[in-house]
Amino acid sequence: MEEMFAERIINVPRSFIREILKVSLDPAIISFAGGLPNRDYFPVEEIQAATQGVFCDNGRDILQYSNSEGLLALREYIAARYLAKKGLVVSPEDILITNGSQQGLDLLGKVLINTGDAVVIEEPGYLGAIQSLSIFRPTFLPVPLSDEGMEVDSLREVSAGKGVKFLYAVPNFQNPSGITYSNSNRLQVAEVAADEGFLLVEDDPYGELRFSGADQQSFYSLLPKQTILLGSFSKIVAPGFRLGWIVASGKIREKLLVAKQAADLHTSGFAQHILNRYLQDNDIDRHIARIITAYGGQCQAMVDSIARHLPGDISWTRPEGGMFLWGRLPGEMSSMKLFDLAVQEKVVFVPGDPFYTTTTEVPTLRLNFSCADGETIERGVRRLARALAKM
Amino acid sequence: MEEMFAERIINVPRSFIREILKVSLDPAIISFAGGLPNRDYFPVEEIQAATQGVFCDNGRDILQYSNSEGLLALREYIAARYLAKKGLVVSPEDILITNGSQQGLDLLGKVLINTGDAVVIEEPGYLGAIQSLSIFRPTFLPVPLSDEGMEVDSLREVSAGKGVKFLYAVPNFQNPSGITYSNSNRLQVAEVAADEGFLLVEDDPYGELRFSGADQQSFYSLLPKQTILLGSFSKIVAPGFRLGWIVASGKIREKLLVAKQAADLHTSGFAQHILNRYLQDNDIDRHIARIITAYGGQCQAMVDSIARHLPGDISWTRPEGGMFLWGRLPGEMSSMKLFDLAVQEKVVFVPGDPFYTTTTEVPTLRLNFSCADGETIERGVRRLARALAKM
Numbered sequence: 001m002e003e004m005f006a007e008r009i010i011n012v013p014r015s016f017i018r019e020i021l022k023v024s025l026d027p028a029i030i031s032f033a034g035g036l037p038n039r040d041y042f043p044v045e046e047i048q049a050a051t052q053g054v055f056c057d058n059g060r061d062i063l064q065y066s067n068s069e070g071l072l073a074l075r076e077y078i079a080a081r082y083l084a085k086k087g088l089v090v091s092p093e094d095i096l097i098t099n100g101s102q103q104g105l106d107l108l109g110k111v112l113i114n115t116g117d118a119v120v121i122e123e124p125g126y127l128g129a130i131q132s133l134s135i136f137r138p139t140f141l142p143v144p145l146s147d148e149g150m151e152v153d154s155l156r157e158v159s160a161g162k163g164v165k166f167l168y169a170v171p172n173f174q175n176p177s178g179i180t181y182s183n184s185n186r187l188q189v190a191e192v193a194a195d196e197g198f199l200l201v202e203d204d205p206y207g208e209l210r211f212s213g214a215d216q217q218s219f220y221s222l223l224p225k226q227t228i229l230l231g232s233f234s235k236i237v238a239p240g241f242r243l244g245w246i247v248a249s250g251k252i253r254e255k256l257l258v259a260k261q262a263a264d265l266h267t268s269g270f271a272q273h274i275l276n277r278y279l280q281d282n283d284i285d286r287h288i289a290r291i292i293t294a295y296g297g298q299c300q301a302m303v304d305s306i307a308r309h310l311p312g313d314i315s316w317t318r319p320e321g322g323m324f325l326w327g328r329l330p331g332e333m334s335s336m337k338l339f340d341l342a343v344q345e346k347v348v349f350v351p352g353d354p355f356y357t358t359t360t361e362v363p364t365l366r367l368n369f370s371c372a373d374g375e376t377i378e379r380g381v382r383r384l385a386r387a388l389a390k391m
Numbered sequence: 392m393e394e395m396f397a398e399r400i401i402n403v404p405r406s407f408i409r410e411i412l413k414v415s416l417d418p419a420i421i422s423f424a425g426g427l428p429n430r431d432y433f434p435v436e437e438i439q440a441a442t443q444g445v446f447c448d449n450g451r452d453i454l455q456y457s458n459s460e461g462l463l464a465l466r467e468y469i470a471a472r473y474l475a476k477k478g479l480v481v482s483p484e485d486i487l488i489t490n491g492s493q494q495g496l497d498l499l500g501k502v503l504i505n506t507g508d509a510v511v512i513e514e515p516g517y518l519g520a521i522q523s524l525s526i527f528r529p530t531f532l533p534v535p536l537s538d539e540g541m542e543v544d545s546l547r548e549v550s551a552g553k554g555v556k557f558l559y560a561v562p563n564f565q566n567p568s569g570i571t572y573s574n575s576n577r578l579q580v581a582e583v584a585a586d587e588g589f590l591l592v593e594d595d596p597y598g599e600l601r602f603s604g605a606d607q608q609s610f611y612s613l614l615p616k617q618t619i620l621l622g623s624f625s626k627i628v629a630p631g632f633r634l635g636w637i638v639a640s641g642k643i644r645e646k647l648l649v650a651k652q653a654a655d656l657h658t659s660g661f662a663q664h665i666l667n668r669y670l671q672d673n674d675i676d677r678h679i680a681r682i683i684t685a686y687g688g689q690c691q692a693m694v695d696s697i698a699r700h701l702p703g704d705i706s707w708t709r710p711e712g713g714m715f716l717w718g719r720l721p722g723e724m725s726s727m728k729l730f731d732l733a734v735q736e737k738v739v740f741v742p743g744d745p746f747y748t749t750t751t752e753v754p755t756l757r758l759n760f761s762c763a764d765g766e767t768i769e770r771g772v773r774r775l776a777r778a779l780a781k782m
Binding site: 004005036039051061062100102103106113132255266267269 | 395396397398399400403427428430431433435438439442443446450451452453454455456457489490491493494497501502503504505508519522523525526527556625629630631632633642643646649650652653654655656657658659660661662
């Protein structure tokens with residue numbers, strides 16, 4: 001039976017996180033495993049009003065087929081926001097609306113990766129990217145992360161002369177580690193990209209969710225001609241729309257558009273019109289400020305609970321934004337084993353394994369803090385302490 | 392620069408139809424080129440009411456991430472409709488919600504096609520399928536169509552011993568030809584598939600839009616274990632949702648789900664909840680009956696106008712449903728040349744070329760009748776007559 005399938009799909013696993021989410025359907029379980037934005041902060045009433053608005057103004061248009069590039073007004077909004085928030089000059093022409101930024105990864109893989117092509121990824125890296133790009137059978141070159149960003153000596157070494165197609169990075173509040181690349185690290189990474197002539201794919205779903213520290217420079221400002229940006233409305237408005245985007249110019253943009261047409265003709269015009277109306281009619285910065293206050297408080301609660309209840313020999317990252325904390329158990333302890341014990345104590349997290357392409361039985365783990373209040377976080381961390389005590 | 396790109400994308404053209412649609416933005420042009428459902432028959436008020444309903448009942452849920460398989464209630468609806476309308480027993484478990492049926496093609500290509508694998512397609516064939524599958528670099532084996540369906544002798548000959556992965560067909564009111572496979576033709580095609588052991592991919596976006604004649608049997612009823620069904624809400628409700636589905640079981644379903652997760656995690660839950668509510672609250676059969684009456688009348692108007700104004704040596708198909716008529720110019724006349732003359736006369740259609748994988752400068756053309764009223768059709772056909780007179 002396996003012989004029926006294309007080689008590209010045979011070894012791609014189901015999403016580990018999606019399997020874990022099934023465990024956490026048990027309401028008695030406290031889950032730090034998810035990667036979901038907090039539903040309490042979805043602007044439901046405002047989106048409902050926006051929906052009414054577009055039905056009144058152009059009900060038939062939003063239900064018809066539309067163009068593959070995406071709604072121009074929405075692309076103009078994204079371009080204006082890049083300029084206002086980050087000083088980046090991006091043309092609406094170079095923005096392609098996608099089904100979440102996840103689809104941007106699929107399109108990039110399709111357009112750029114031949115079997116065996118070298119792709120640099122972070123270790124640990126975003127598993128949705130690992131899964132998505134795996135389909136196109138690259139050779140992954142993992143580069144370890146430190147608290148400052150990518151380990152540049154290692155990057156230089158593994159990428160030298162390999163004809164790397166691109167480097168994939170989540171430089172702000174990285175998933176899973178929560179770390180942020182410093183400006184000097186970004187400069188060094190961009191230097192390697194310039195020297196070796198590979199593209200930088202900068203995925204930034206969490207960048208606007210900063211609760212401390214200062215914004216760092218986008219790769220796009222350092223190396224605009226070699227940087228592709230991925231963005232998403234999932235974490236700042238709502239993921240149910242499945243709306244994200246990809247910024248690329250010239251021939252790459254052209255090929256991405258062909259791949260998009262082939263993939264699904266275009267992203268839902270219905271969703272695009274409604275989101276665009278919501279963005280026009282509301283102060284998104286005020287909305288984002290509310291999310292930041294909430295997540296910042298929850299992150300602090302988790303840091304505090306960890307300090308109170310967990311052994312000091314576990315090291316943790318200190319995120320300045322985003323949704324995740326990353327821990328490292330001492331020595332050779334396996335977080336997968338801890339996971340089994342944690343399920344018994346009715347708390348779950350994501351063991352580090354799926355975030356690596358070359359090793360298993362790692363001692364790391366990811367905790368999500370965006371979906372639980374301080375009191376739940378405290379109870380969950382206590383349960384985790386009990387599981388650890390049994391190790 | 393080309394060396395940067397993956398081999399799979401280099402020769403995939405932009406969608407020809409999407410390029411043509413740009414010509415037809417000129418309001419003076421009468422377009423028979425589109426493939427759009429008629430916006431006058433979108434159930435806008437009912438969808439607006441359904442939207443209000445879901446916002447009231449579960450506003451937060453519809454905005455959150457959801458599962459990759461798609462909304463269970465919607466999959467149950469689709470399964471129940473297969474049973475009620477066609478007597479097909481399909482499990483909701485085996486239905487995967489996709490971004491239009493176009494995404495089903497992308498997922499199938501990903502999961503089944505290795506470079507060079509043989510795939511049988513209709514000639515002329517749906518160009519969205521040609522584009523989508525081309526990405527995975529199959530060897531297309533085109534089989535000509537007759538008024539009865541696929542030319543079975545040709546199918547047997549081209550497929551024998553080739554290890555064909557699948558045959559792609561639109562057996563009802565085919566795009567672009569408008570023809571429908573007869574029951575006896577379907578039986579013969581299924582026999583070849585059984586003998587050669589290849590899958591039948593049955594794409595049926597127009598099947599419910601029958602205005603004359605009797606429904607024919609689905610391949611799924613003839614050869615259930617070897618048939619994959621693609622379906623879509625685009626032609627019976629509205630395309631702006633980008634909602635379609637794929638029916639497959641066992642290992643294939645499993646692999647398609649992995650490919651779907653990798654492609655975009657899941658299809659918009661927002662759109663799925665709203666469409667599902669619309670389907671629960673309304674009589675879709677009554678709605679479809681209105682579309683059928685309209686399209687049936689417009690098809691007849693086009694047939695009549697053609698009989699009145701165009702030379703008798705052009706042969707035309709006589710569709711029993713769907714949205715397209717297909718014409719063949721006499722001798723070696725090129726429809727691409729006719730297209731240039733037609734643009735001067737302010738009427739456009741789709742020349743046959745993009746529907747073929749092996750030839751160009753073909754004498755065939757596609758006319759769409761779903762988007763123009765009888766009077767416009769009459770004027771457009773007259774303009775076409777003037778263009779023909781200049782050939």
